[in-house]
Amino acid sequence: MSHQQHGLGRSPINLLDVIIPGLCAGCSARNIGLCDALADQDLHFLASVATSHTVAKGRVFITEGDHAQHFFNISRGVAKLFKDLPDGRRQILGFVYAGDFVGLAADSQYGFSAEAINEVQLCRFDRTEISSVFTAFPAIERRLLDIASHELVLAHEQMLLLGRKTAIERLASFLWNLNNRLDVNRTEADPLDLPMTRAEIGDYLGLTVETVSRTLTTLRQQKIIDDSANNNVRIINHGRLSAMASSRA
Amino acid sequence: MSHQQHGLGRSPINLLDVIIPGLCAGCSARNIGLCDALADQDLHFLASVATSHTVAKGRVFITEGDHAQHFFNISRGVAKLFKDLPDGRRQILGFVYAGDFVGLAADSQYGFSAEAINEVQLCRFDRTEISSVFTAFPAIERRLLDIASHELVLAHEQMLLLGRKTAIERLASFLWNLNNRLDVNRTEADPLDLPMTRAEIGDYLGLTVETVSRTLTTLRQQKIIDDSANNNVRIINHGRLSAMASSRA
DNA sequence: CGCATACTTGAGCGAAATCAAGGCCTGTGG
DNA sequence: CCACAGGCCTTGATTTCGCTCAAGTATGCG
Secondary structure (H helix, E strand, C coil): CCCCCCCCCCCCCCHHHHHHHHCCCCCCCCCCCCCCCCCHHHHHHHHHCEEEEEECCCCEEECCCCECCEEEEEEECCEEEEEECCCCCEEEEEEECCCCEECCCCCCECCCEEEECCCEEEEEEEHHHHHHHHHHCHHHHHHHHHHHHHHHHHHHHHHHHHHHCCHHHHHHHHHHHHHHCCCCCCCCCCCEECCCCHHHHHHHHCCCHHHHHHHHHHHHHCCCEECCCCCEEEECCHHHHHHHHCCCC | CCCHHHHCCCCCCCHHHHHHHHCCCCCCCCCCCCCCCCCHHHHHHHHHCEEEEEECCCCEEECCCCECCEEEEEEECCEEEEEECCCCCEEEEEEECCCCEECCCCCCECCCEEEECCCEEEEEEEHHHHHHHHHHCHHHHHHHHHHHHHHHHHHHHHHHHHHHCCHHHHHHHHHHHHHHCCCCCCCCCCCEECCCCHHHHHHHHCCCHHHHHHHHHHHHHCCCEECCCCCEEEECCHHHHHHHHCCCC
């Protein structure tokens, strides 16, 4: 939990971007150094409310309905957030990657479960203690409000997708959104990495495995994507994919 | 997303609950007096960033894609928030009632449109000025984060509904949620008021008008509801309706 | 190698959409 | 007062998209 090699990364500053991912050991993905504005005792204070954890692939680390004691910041790996119906039907609410927060959207109990898709490393914060962090660093709270607002925008887009789009539009939107997530280690030409299974894509898009599979086949046959490698998709025709996603009115 | 004030745990004193609805002339719905802790000059300051407006039935007062200059607090009436696809397909994200906030979930541009379902009165705030309010009253910002988090919880529930529930489960969930919004002027036995049309219910639940109509007929035939009056629904069998909604895993 | 898990493909089915028609209410104007 | 227009709602007939069921093909791992 030591905050390592800091001092240098100054930026047009986003406190939270800078601080949180750098808080605990192992948070390497977005650890771009620590803000000048923070004194050492501030860092110790922040670090005192966070602990680092490794979650094995397939492990559920948040269970819907449990008391929402913590919230998390993903350092490495990918996790899925989901809700189940009593008979086993499942809706995946989203996939979270390094740098993402999980558990903000909770009342006193978690409203969803979370499971590691591959090995995940995360920072865990105590929700009861975080309010003292807010008081000490109002900028963090402001930033969390921004994050929550943005998540709401994304949730709204997904509601449009789930309520009104066809299967092929759902897949196109999914791939197009993945493509547009800026990822430091990826250029437009690189194939997209799909760490999740077809079944998980289906549970995210409100479709069955079979429909996901068939629809990807269709997109391949139309030379819009190339998914010859199973966990990779290369977008061939960006224009047509984007048009199919039809995200904007 | 719509019913923040109603669902949230109410604390002994909640600044925002008290202040905002009482801010501008005409905000009568939830104007329950002003907090002792606030001095007169504070109130004047708050009032200086808000203006009161009346929106006629059918009028669009937020357009998706426009610069998000304002956010709103509904004082009276009901509005719908929605996103459209280019070909006219529409997804209603939520219905907002007196006391609800609209426009929090915006980046620099609005991510949805809003239209008055009946005559609506609202308080309009300038987003650029609101940050000074946050600085002066951190409790308000804290409260907005709570509200945004709770809206996210509701959005997640709606995603489960849109992605995985059947038509009858969607209607049951819709009616059951309406029933559980505590409304000062309503007891369990009173019929639910449905100010929106069947088409709007369809656009909210990801269904067509016809399916909404047929499904309500089914619920009536099964003696679960009584919708003999068109804009009113009386729940007859609460247990079965709640079971059909199957909201909890 | 054998087993398990993931993925694909096909055939048939079904829930909800679409297409179509008619009824009902409310307001308006003769 | 009635006639009529335009929404809104309901109901019926038919179609369709995606689901279910089923089988077969990779792929990965002990």
